[in-house]
Amino acid sequence: MALYTQESIERVKEAADMVEVVSPRAELRRVGARHVGLCPFHDERTPSFSVNAESKLYHCFGCGEAGDVIHFVETTEALDFPAAVEVLAERYGVELRRENEDPEAEQRRRRRERLLVVVERAAAYYARLLWGSAEARQAREYLAGRGLEEHVLREFRVGYAPEAWETLTAAALRSGLTAEEVTAAGLGQHGRRGGLIDRFRGRIMFPLADPRGRVLGFGARAMSEGQRPKYLNTSENELYHKGRQLFGIDRARAPAARGGRIVVVEGYTDVLALHQAGLREAVAIMGTALTQDQMSELGRAASTVFLALDADRSGEEAMVRAARQASGRGVELRVVRMPPGTDPAELIATEGAEAFAGRLDAAVSVPEFQVHRVLASADVETARGRDRALAELRPLVALTPERSVTRDELVRLVASRLDVPPDYVGTGARARA
Incomplete structure (x- = not known):
């Protein structure tokens, strides 16, 4: 894809109203030549966020976040550089020109x-x-x-x-x-x-x-x-490629970028119900087959991804596949435990938004989720069944941080359910007094 000319990019910067762009994300007040307000990138009580309307630059003296108007749109709306340029160009009526675009590319x-x-x-x-x-x-x-x-x-x-x-x-x-x-x-x-x-x-x-x-x-x-x-x-x-699509990403990306998390559900009405309830960082994968392209888009939107898929076999398998896709991407996955046979829209309708928010707060890591999944299906009545489960569970427990409360709890849970000593499960767990 041909890049935009530097002249086009500079015209976008010149046309953009920095205060107007920032104001939906931060309440600003004028102080001399600057505008100041609470930083949209971190929680604070005393304003340390400064915007220079003339130079089109911003800087937070609290967290150090700084940049120009394009970088602000990139960061707050989870867009890459070309998309941020396009959003601002469309908003301020700037015609973008591309460098060395061949006739066939222009036609496409x-x-x-x-x-x-x-x-x-x-x-x-x-x-x-x-x-x-x-x-x-x-x-x-x-x-x-x-x-x-x-x-x-x-x-x-x-x-x-x-x-x-x-x-x-x-x-x-x-x-x-x-x-x-x-x-x-x-x-x-x-x-x-x-x-x-x-x-x-x-x-x-x-x-x-x-x-x-x-x-x-x-x-x-x-x-x-x-x-x-x-x-x-x-x-x-x-235009359309199902494996790249996330329903609601256009509405969810800004709230996700602000909150540092994005919630993944299966269906359209789940997204609508969550947005209506105020959980606006929700998107749908329209099924259970989470693709690598979708995971990349989720990672661009937020650093933590909450998976709230149906509590059936296909949903559970999808969460395990998602863990493999997230590996090495710098994305933290958390699994939201849903009641069997209930989707997020139904949960909100019957128990209210607080019930779903509580499940988000109680979300577990993928290793924890997998441990519970293996134990639920394990044959704990025979020595052979317990050995099989133990062989499957050891590497899962090893994925948790050493000498952590999470590992301690998993080791004790597995040891209790399989009726084996804790050191059979793994090392790194602290012995109880």
Whole structure:
């Protein structure tokens, strides 16, 4: 990808209003030529954060965090440098120029930009139908039955695709789009008779956006009992790649960057329920198959990742796979223990947001989670079964810090459940007085 010219970057810096960019993250007051306030990067009671509106620089005398307006957006919104430049350029109307962009690359970029506009218009169309169409009444009732309020549904641009076969595609073709562009954007497909039909019909539409909020595709839930599949995504295309997607990342990245943590759940309504409850650092992986691309995006958003997946076998296996993917990335994983058969949205609906927040506070490390998982399925009635469990548990206990309370507790737990001396489990545990 061609880089932006230095001239473009300098024009972005010049156009950006530093105080305006910082103010949503920190309440500033003017003191002479500077603006000061509480630092958005660490907790403090006395303001030590300073912004120079003229030089477009900030500095915290408490934690040492400093930089220019682009670096501020990178840090607070969990974006890389090019994305931060693009966000500011779009906000302040600066046209970006690229260095040495070859004609083919420029053509691909312009096509991508056109497809993004197409998908964005579709998202707006579906959102209007959800609230303005009589046909969408069942969808509205379903979402309300899940405890989801209108304001959060509008914030996430949740919509509805009508049951008719050609509503969206016919409108797109009339607007001047080609059939190839409609299918390339993932909105249409060729029917059995060869004509172009809507890919999504009679479904609740969840827009899937990138970290900047640009809609790349959709996840769609069926509304009728016999409709299959129950969930249908945009097919893989030039814009949308399911393995890279995190539902809600555009809304969660700033709160995650501020709080240093991000919460991972499985489904769309889980994210909506958590955001509605004030836990805005939540995203969904739309299933249990957490990919390396998704883990990389999570690591960019926050240093600690809380996995709140369903307490079934597939959810547990997904958390173990996630631990392998997080290895060497500088990401700390914590496992949130969910009640069997209950997802985060249901937990909040029945027990309140405090119940889920309490489970976040009680989250355990992956080794602790794995130890409990092995013990739950171990054959503790036979010596052979206990030996097998012990062989599986020793390396897990060894992953915890030596001479730590966590290791002590795990060693005592394993020794008790398997009825063996503590030194059979591992070294580094302190003996009880």
